[in-house]
Amino acid sequence: MAFSLSDLKKVYGSRTVLDIPSLEIESGKIYTLTGPNGSGKTTLLNILALLEKPSSGRMFYKGRQIQFSESVLQDLRRSIVMVAQHPILFTTTVYKNIEFGLKIRKISRLKRKYTIEKALDLVGMRDFENAQAHRLSGGETQRVAFAQALAVAPDVLFCDEPTASIDVENQAAIINILRQANESEKTTIIFTTHDRAQAGALAHETLSLENGRLTGQSRENIFNASFSGIEGNMAKCTIRSGLDIMLPEELVVNREKVFRLLINPEEMDFGDGKSDTASGRSYKGTVKQISEENSSIYINVDIGIPLSLIMKREKYLQNPPFVGLSVNVVIPPEAVSII
Amino acid sequence: MDYLLDSLYSAILLAVSIDAELLTVVSVSLKVSSSSTILASVIGVPLGVFIAFKTFRGKRLVITVLNTLLALPTVVIGLLVYSFISRRGLLGAFDLLYTQKAIIIGQTILIVPVVATFTIAAISRIDIRYRKTALTLGASWFQAACVVIREARFGIFAAIIAAFGRVISEVGISMMLGGNAKGFTRTITTAMALEYDKGEFTLAIALGIILLSLSFGINLLFHFFQGRTEA
Numbered sequence: 001m002a003f004s005l006s007d008l009k010k011v012y013g014s015r016t017v018l019d020i021p022s023l024e025i026e027s028g029k030i031y032t033l034t035g036p037n038g039s040g041k042t043t044l045l046n047i048l049a050l051l052e053k054p055s056s057g058r059m060f061y062k063g064r065q066i067q068f069s070e071s072v073l074q075d076l077r078r079s080i081v082m083v084a085q086h087p088i089l090f091t092t093t094v095y096k097n098i099e100f101g102l103k104i105r106k107i108s109r110l111k112r113k114y115t116i117e118k119a120l121d122l123v124g125m126r127d128f129e130n131a132q133a134h135r136l137s138g139g140e141t142q143r144v145a146f147a148q149a150l151a152v153a154p155d156v157l158f159c160d161e162p163t164a165s166i167d168v169e170n171q172a173a174i175i176n177i178l179r180q181a182n183e184s185e186k187t188t189i190i191f192t193t194h195d196r197a198q199a200g201a202l203a204h205e206t207l208s209l210e211n212g213r214l215t216g217q218s219r220e221n222i223f224n225a226s227f228s229g230i231e232g233n234m235a236k237c238t239i240r241s242g243l244d245i246m247l248p249e250e251l252v253v254n255r256e257k258v259f260r261l262l263i264n265p266e267e268m269d270f271g272d273g274k275s276d277t278a279s280g281r282s283y284k285g286t287v288k289q290i291s292e293e294n295s296s297i298y299i300n301v302d303i304g305i306p307l308s309l310i311m312k313r314e315k316y317l318q319n320p321p322f323v324g325l326s327v328n329v330v331i332p333p334e335a336v337s338i339i
Numbered sequence: 340m341d342y343l344l345d346s347l348y349s350a351i352l353l354a355v356s357i358d359a360e361l362l363t364v365v366s367v368s369l370k371v372s373s374s375s376t377i378l379a380s381v382i383g384v385p386l387g388v389f390i391a392f393k394t395f396r397g398k399r400l401v402i403t404v405l406n407t408l409l410a411l412p413t414v415v416i417g418l419l420v421y422s423f424i425s426r427r428g429l430l431g432a433f434d435l436l437y438t439q440k441a442i443i444i445g446q447t448i449l450i451v452p453v454v455a456t457f458t459i460a461a462i463s464r465i466d467i468r469y470r471k472t473a474l475t476l477g478a479s480w481f482q483a484a485c486v487v488i489r490e491a492r493f494g495i496f497a498a499i500i501a502a503f504g505r506v507i508s509e510v511g512i513s514m515m516l517g518g519n520a521k522g523f524t525r526t527i528t529t530a531m532a533l534e535y536d537k538g539e540f541t542l543a544i545a546l547g548i549i550l551l552s553l554s555f556g557i558n559l560l561f562h563f564f565q566g567r568t569e570a
Contacts, residue, residue, distance in 0.1 A: 049475055051471055051474060051475060070479075070480055074477070074478075074479050074480075077474060077475060077476075077477050078477040080475075081475050081476065081477075082471075082475045084468060084471065084472070086468070087468070087472065088466055088468040088469055088472060089472075090469065090472075090486065090489070090490065091490060100473070100476055100478075100486075101476035101477055104476065104477045104478055104482060105477060148472075148476065149475075149476075152476060152477065
């Protein structure tokens with residue numbers, strides 16, 4: 001086990017930004033951390049990367065409880081590295097930037113040279129060895145930051161939105177770098193992303209944060225909604241104008257405020273087009289994306305809001321939809337919950 | 340007007356000639372100002388770094404006090420140091436009064452706040468990510484601080500230049516603690532004041548030209564260095 005967290009909290013003033021009763025991160029796996037902006041993803045990464053202290057709770061790394069004293073942290077940080085969302089490189093050459101972490105570890109000059117060249121090869125930046133780091137583009141900076149991190153051969157690598165602000169070509173390069181690091185060095189990788197397809201393609205596990213809490217659910221299909229009336233024994237909740245979702249009346253406790261609604265992607269299905277069926281309300285939409293991950297099929301449908309459905313491969317193959325197809329999505333009330 | 344132009348012409352001739360008295364005055368000035376700047380940098384830069392990095396109770400108050408000390412009149416420092424190093428003072432036994440050392444002590448006190456506050460400002464302007472990057476790559480607190488200092492080097496260098504500019508042009512401390520002794524503690528500014536008292540404008544203007552040239556030269560050097568490093 002790489003990390004184990006227990007009753008971990010981070011409080012800023014009177015605001016609890018992180019509240020994690022329990023979390024375990026296994027060694028050698030790739031985790032993705034998803035959640036909306038402000039859900040606590042970066043705070044959690046900073047705490048795990050030992051760059052921030054939690055307000056309370058216990059943290060274990062490789063079975064050892066972490067004491068947040070500078071000498072202990074410095075020692076532990078030698079095997080844990082974080083690449084920030086917008087990494088910054090020291091105002092010197094690319095070579096010296098990568099050399100920094102190696103020099104600190106007192107690695108010999110010859111071995112440093114070999115490691116730096118290997119790291120630059122890995123990220124495809126060998127030609128930039130002597131370039132001034134602060135003159136690189138965003139994507140190049142990101143790649144050098146990865147070379148800087150991987151050169152020190154960390155056991156755990158944290159990446160905050162590693163592909164958020166770079167072009168498609170660089171995104172593919174970064175994903176490759178992460179995959180390679182995990183496969184060849186068994187590096188445990190935890191990265192945050194808003195890109196669900198990327199998360200699914202790369203990660204073994206997904207962690208979802210919502211208001212500083214782990215939801216245990218993937219972030220998809222979480223929407224802001226407000227109560228807008230009762231129909232029969234069901235509460236009608238409006239996600240956006242003209243798009244109402246029905247759910248059991250007793251679930252809507254607070255009818256005044258906006259609340260977060262989760263539609264379970266595994267409990268929806270395609271219907272025959274009748275506006276309401278016994279199994280739930282039907283919504284017209286268009287298939288936007290289909291992907292396969294771990295023998296499940298992920299289908300993104302636009303019904304006025306982007307909605308994800310997950311179904312088993314066998315079920316999908318019975319009547320497979322294709323991208324651009326008009327479909328009717330049935331959302332049964334039991335698929336809807338308030339978080 | 341003719342008188343002023345004549346004085347200026349004579350002063351330029353004097354400034355470019357190798358006049359022994361002029362050279363002595365300039366060398367004393369450079370010696371004490373450089374010494375006090377080095378001393379103030381040794382104290383002020385680490386002090387600024389410490390204050391910029393550490394979070395402690397009363398930090399704002401310390402910065403406010405340092406900012407206030409920027410406006411400390413040289414005569415007040417002169418008086419304060421005089422009270423310590425005069426014969427009857429606490430450090431009277433060291434016989435420091437009217438020596439170059441006395442000027443250096445006074446000038447150091449004058450510019451430590453300059454170096455420290457400008458260092459704090461220079462470091463505060465440096466992106467927090469530099470420090471985080473250093474830490475996550477395994478640096479100690481000290482190593483991470485060195486990274487930030489390196490990134491803030493131009494700002495810190497500017498602080499030292501500003502401090503040198505302050506001491507080379509001050510007159511109060513040099514006069515009160517140095518005593519304007521010819522060949523020993525006579526600096527550019529005290530010599531200018533003396534020549535003015537005597538009504539001898541030629542030497543005063545010549546010294547003024549040298550003072551300005553010195554200041555210009557140092558700034559030129561600073562910009563040259565900065566330009567090269569950023570290239």
